[in-house]
Amino acid sequence: MAAIKLEKISTRAPKEADKKEIKEETLAILTELDELQNLLYAESKHSVLIVLQGMDASGKDGLIRKVFGQMNPQGVQVHSFKVPTTEEAAHDFLWRIHARTPQKGMIQIFNRSHYEDILITRVHGWCDDATAKDRMRAINDFEWLLQRHNQTHILKFYLHISPEEQEQRLTERLSNPSKMWKYNAKDFEEAKRWNEYRKMYEDCFDNCNEPAWNIVPADQNWYKEYLVAKAFRDLLKGLNMKYPELEKETAK
Template identity: 55%
Template sequence: MKTPDAYDLLKVPTRSPKDCRKEPTLRETEKIRQELVELQERLYAENRRSVLVVLQGMDASGKDGLIRKVFSGLNPQGVTVHAFKEPTDEELAHDFLWRVHAQMPRHGMIQVFNRSHYEDVLVTRVNGIITDKEAKRRFAHINAFEQLLQDAGTTVLKFYLHVSEEEQRKRLAERINDPAKQWKYEAGDEDKAKQWPQYREVYEDVFKHCSPESCPWQLVPSDQNWYKAYFVAQALRDALRKLDPQFPPSKHERPS
């Protein structure tokens, strides 16, 4: 299915712009992280609004590493991370958004999704668990769900970590050969990598149908981990600046 060039994964770069250099970018990322500390503290203290960060990407796109690099310095009282695994029998007994709604951030919080509700229109579609017709129905439900979140004061940021087929193969090989990464290896990793063309098509369909102006997908060049962290940190910083959370006034009068 044809999509705009902005969401055509064969045309979207997986590497940083040519004029972007690693060392200055690393320094700028650290400055952004320091600003995020202050912005998150104000968001938590204000306790009126929240942020949901959705991370999607092919296997080995680096979701775990990104979470460590961008969010590790923030106050753990104000940030939670949830990884969506294969649904349990209890979760399958409900509608597909039931398990997701329970993980929404309360006021003052930043919630990070390592994979998300979009798995239910991605892997389910590639593996033939749902039909294209059912996927289109779910797109409409997802759009309505995300609008509900925004109406309730949650800013939704959606990032697709765009890694090339070549880089993905390299990282999957490291899971076999690097002792520090072998725990990530799963028997079906190679088979999933072979499904890259199918996943590309369903992802592009998601981008086409689930990118309202209020929370569009942001495609992150992810072959270089340093640039990926900079991109996401900057986008989060900009979103929090726009919210401009404020410390609330004291609830107690000063003693005279």
């Protein structure tokens, strides 16, 4: 597989993309997803893990609300991995991750994930390259385990935002009352490390690619939501799920 170079991938929808048509198609997909999620929950043979990564202000929260917010909350869980607690730090780095993986019938969304342990940790020098390579091997084994032994289907999305769009969104948090709660002065400092993060993400894409990453142009929310919803819909449809039937004796 060819190496992914983020600087060569557009952060915007193709010029020929029709915003109105795509938003209408997204609504149709969300209607399909409502039924497919119900089917996933009822059959309880598969589970889905959605991994969302991206630079600050790439729109992970809004994406979760728009694409997954209409589904039955009994079948969807969201978890954001913050700085490890004292107890979590006393275990291996995947210990807290494994506890949040989805049981059969469930959809689990990671808003930031186990990949932070080979991204921000390397950018800040908390994890050297050799340790990062070891962790990548552990991540690959971990994801193989989930897929092979628990019928967990993993969708990994990198929300690909441009530095210009990120700066605009971060600046908006200084003046928009509905977004001020998201403001964190450290976000502007992290933005200065853009090239370092890009390098670490590309290394991650090359070494942790089973399943492969979906690079999602994220400057326009309507296009980002469409691509994620479509990929999720296509995955669920491909499972050929069926509602459980009554046992013969029960049906008499």
